[in-house]
Every structure is written in structure tokens, then in C-alpha cells.
Amino acid sequence: MMHNTSSTSGGVRVQVRGLRKSYGNQEVLKGLDFEVEPGEIFVIMGPSGSGKSVLLRHLIGLETPDAGEILIEGEPIGAPEVMARHRMAMVFQSGALLQSLTVGENVGLYLTEHRLKSPEEIARVVAEKLEAVGLKDTAHKMPGDLSGGMKKRVAIARALVIEPQLILYDEPTSELDPLSAVAIGEEMLNLQRRIQVTSLVVSHDRDLAFNIADRIALIHEGRLLAVDRPAAIRNHADPVVQHFLQAGLKPNDRKDAS
Ligand SMILES: Nc1ncnc2c1ncn2[C@@H]1O[C@H](COP(=O)(O)OP(=O)(O)OP(=O)(O)O)[C@@H](O)[C@H]1O
Ligand SMILES: [Mg+2]
Structure with a gap:
């Protein structure tokens, strides 16, 4: 009965080349170059104000770079058909659930709004995606009745509705207790294994980061300090990287070895 036509479509390759962005006379991104492989979990870490959210906003097309480009499967993002063809989903930090709608209505919102499927089909997809994140039989609940970890799962289920080839997560474990944070990490790993999403x-x-990442990128003041596998990052020779890993990633860790 279930016809998952496109759910095994696999992940896309993302290439960021020479990305620069200034606001006024503050240069926030100072030339970023990196590639994310299809199906990879790529974690970007860095202190507050280092440009992580600005980078994410470029990736979802909310910002236009001053210089450089972002390619998905070799095609520049920005053109709406490219964004649509390479299905990109964003899991927002807050979860961004609508409090007046049930969990199921939240998860199915995109399909309902775009009238993409019949109500019966939407209900089936919603149930399937909720089950995929370990939330079977919660469609009737209200967001306000869920724990922080469950809300985050609902936000992931909502992202899954478009059968994404790329999922962007902004601080998926913030505001979660350590156990829920570990569980969300496991969910992210499950998804990668099951649908090979990037x-x-x-x-x-x-x-x-060290539990789930295939590779970790450290960004500091708009530049990449290091991009490597977790074990290599842990043993990285650069004192700035070591300081950064040990210092609690606070905003003023400015012992720059310039
Ligand atoms: N729209 C904007 N206009 C002007 N300055 C901005 C804008 N967006 C971001 N900035 C500046 O860019 C810098 C990087 O901000 P960004 O939000 O990317 O940091 P971040 O790494 O996401 O930090 P955090 O970990 O606290 O979320 C900051 O100095 C911020 O003030
Ligand atoms: Mg941010």
C-alpha cells in the first residue's frame, strides 16, 4: 500500500566556493570554500558571531553572496527550479511549530497548503514521517503538550515530508537535556542511513558533533580554521583549533595566532 516513490533518492553534493558576505563595512564571511559529499553529515561549529547562521541563510537562498557561489549537484542555487528539484529542508532552531495546530497538522502543513495530496494520503504520509522519528500515534497531540525533544522530532518529521535530499539543521540540540540531545543525534544518524540524505x-x-559527524568544519571570524574527520579535528595541531575545542566556544575566544 505504501508507495515511497522518491524516498530513497539519496543526498545531494553541496559545493561552497569563495563565499563572501559583508553587512555595511563588517565582512562576516571572508571567503569560505568547502564541499559536502552526498549522504554526508557535515557539522559546522564555531563561536557566537562567527557567521554560521549567515552561512545557513545563504544555503537556503535567503541571502545573496557578495562573491562566490553555492552549487547543489553542480548547479548554482538561487534559481527556484534548482531549489525545488534538489529538495532542501530546514529544521529551525525553535522547531517553529504552530501552537494552534495539532502535531499531525504541523507535519502535513506543506502538503495541505500546496494541495499536493488528498486528506487521506496526507494523513498516511504524516503517520509515516512521525513513525520515522519515533513518534508513532502522536498526530492528534498539541505541540504545547510535548517535551522539547519531541518538538524537535516533530520539526524533523515536518522536514521529511518533502522527501529531502538535503536537510539543514540549525542548533538541533539546543535547549535539550543531554539524553534528548543524544536521542536527536541518533535520529539524525538513522535518517542518514535510511534515506542517505545529506x-x-x-x-x-x-x-x-563528535558523535554524528562524518566531518567537522570549524569556522572562526568568517574563515574556516579546519575541515576534517572528527578524529583529525580532535588531534589538530593548530593551537587555535585546540583552544577552540577546549574553551567552551565562547564569543571572546580571540587568542588568534595571527
Ligand atoms: N542581517 C544582518 N545585518 C547586519 N549584520 C548581520 C546580519 N546578520 C548577521 N550579522 C552579523 O554577522 C555576524 C555573524 O552572525 P551570525 O548570526 O552568522 O553568527 P553565528 O555564528 O550564527 O552566531 P551564534 O552562534 O550566536 O548563532 C555577527 O556579527 C552579526 O551581527
Ligand atoms: Mg546563529
């Missing part, structure tokens, strides 16, 4: 994660959570 995941790009912005996070301050070092435990999460």
Missing part, C-alpha cells in the same frame, strides 16, 4: 548541521554541541 545533512548540514550548525551546532555548538561538541558531543553531538
Whole structure:
């Protein structure tokens, strides 16, 4: 009965080349170059104000770079058909659930609004996505009745509705207790295994990063300090990287070895 036509479509390749962005006379992104492989979990860490959210906003097309480009499967983002063809989903920090709608209505919102499926089909997809994140039989509940970890799962289920090839997560474990944070990390790993989606994660959570990342990128004042596998990052020779990993990633860790 279930016809998952496109759910095994796999992840996309993301290429960021020479990305620069200034606001006024403050240069926030000072030339970023990196690639995310199809199906990879790529975690971007860095202190407050280092440009992580600005980078994420470029990736979802909310900002236009001053210089450089972002390619999805080799095609520049920005053109609406490129964004639509390579289905990108964003899991927002707050979860951004509508409090007056049930969990199921929240998850199915995109399909309902775009009249993409019949109500019966939407109900089926919603149930399937909720089950995929370990929330079977919660469609009738209200967001206000859920724990922080459950809300985050609902936000992930909502992202899954478009059968994404790229999921962007902004601080997926912030405001969660340590156990819920670990569970969300496991959910992200499950998704990667099951649908080979590419995941790009912005996070301050070092435990999460070292548990789930295929590679970690450290961004500092608009530049990439290091991009490497977790073990290599842990043993990185650069004192700034070490300081950064040990210092609690606070905003004023400015012992720059300039
Ligand atoms: N729309 C904007 N206009 C002007 N300055 C901005 C704008 N957006 C971001 N900035 C500036 O860019 C810098 C980087 O901000 P960004 O939000 O990317 O930091 P972040 O790494 O996400 O920090 P955090 O970890 O606290 O979320 C900051 O100095 C911020 O003030
Ligand atoms: Mg941010």
C-alpha cells in the first residue's frame, strides 16, 4: 500500500566556493570554500558571531553572496527550479511549530497548503514521517503538550515530508537535556542511513558533533580554521583549533595566532 516513490533518492553534493558576505563595512564571511559529499553529515561549529547562521541563510537562498557561489549537484542555487528539484529542508532552531495546530497538522502543513495530496494520503504520509522519528500515534497531540525533544522530532518529521535530499539543521540540540540531545543525534544518524540524505548541521554541541559527524568544519571570524574527520579535528595541531575545542566556544575566544 505504501508507495515511497522518491524516498530513497539519496543526498545531494553541496559545493561552497569563495563565499563572501559583508553587512555595511563588517565582512562576516571572508571567503569560505568547502564541499559536502552526498549522504554526508557535515557539522559546522564555531563561536557566537562567527557567521554560521549567515552561512545557513545563504544555503537556503535567503541571502545573496557578495562573491562566490553555492552549487547543489553542480548547479548554482538561487534559481527556484534548482531549489525545488534538489529538495532542501530546514529544521529551525525553535522547531517553529504552530501552537494552534495539532502535531499531525504541523507535519502535513506543506502538503495541505500546496494541495499536493488528498486528506487521506496526507494523513498516511504524516503517520509515516512521525513513525520515522519515533513518534508513532502522536498526530492528534498539541505541540504545547510535548517535551522539547519531541518538538524537535516533530520539526524533523515536518522536514521529511518533502522527501529531502538535503536537510539543514540549525542548533538541533539546543535547549535539550543531554539524553534528548543524544536521542536527536541518533535520529539524525538513522535518517542518514535510511534515506542517505545529506545533512548540514550548525551546532555548538561538541558531543553531538563528535558523535554524528562524518566531518567537522570549524569556522572562526568568517574563515574556516579546519575541515576534517572528527578524529583529525580532535588531534589538530593548530593551537587555535585546540583552544577552540577546549574553551567552551565562547564569543571572546580571540587568542588568534595571527
Ligand atoms: N542581517 C544582518 N545585518 C547586519 N549584520 C548581520 C546580519 N546578520 C548577521 N550579522 C552579523 O554577522 C555576524 C555573524 O552572525 P551570525 O548570526 O552568522 O553568527 P553565528 O555564528 O550564527 O552566531 P551564534 O552562534 O550566536 O548563532 C555577527 O556579527 C552579526 O551581527
Ligand atoms: Mg546563529
